[in-house]
Amino acid sequence: MVEEKRTVMVVDDHQMFVQLLSAALSAEPDLECVGVAHDTASALATARELQPDVVVMDVRLGDGDGIAAAGELLATLPQTRVVILTAFADPRLVQRAADSGVSAVAAKDGEIEGLLALLRGARRGTFVTGPGIPVVQQPQDRFAAAGLSVEDGHLLRLLAAGFDEEGVARELGVEPQAARSRIRAVLSALGARTPVEAVSTAVSRGLLRVGHG
Known part of the structure; x- marks a missing residue:
């Protein structure tokens, strides 16, 4: 029996990073990159169209705030999970992400295997942090x-x-x-x-x- 793949959408304004992460996802038997976006406006529109299982989104995008966009996305697609990527291990930023309803925060410069594990394990109603990300108060x-x-x-x-x-x-x-x-x-x-x-x-x-x- 073939296991159904978890669909992933990548949102980042650095095109090379998007290409690298998309390629890494395509190499995994249980994950599939179904779409990409480079700003908050296209991210929201594309996510609503594709309805992926997971959206991995940079915290800072060229036209806005990734955490704010994640909150807006989750308000209209509550079944979708969001994993935020950040290069800034700021506890206040991580707390904002947790409060917005995302499932996880990961370090953007972390190991790819750690990020893939978070994408596989992202669950609605839980919040986890990857290595190097400060632990904050759990929304639950x-x-x-x-x-x-x-x-x-x-x-x-x-x-x-x-x-x-x-x-x-x-x-x-x-x-x-x-x-x-x-x-x-x-x-x-x-x-x-x-x-x-x-x-x-x-x-x-x-x-x-x-x-x-």
């Missing part, structure tokens, strides 16, 4: 303290992006009634009466960052 710890799960964090990001109940149901792949129940549970946990109030409360409590990835 903060959500748990608020009586929420990381999955609830994904739902909050969808609400922050303006999705209504039907949109949330569609993005999460559940029935509208199930989406409605999950939204109500999140509102109840945050003591909010409306989705807007829930998002505002989540932002004020440091559970969600809107407009900052």
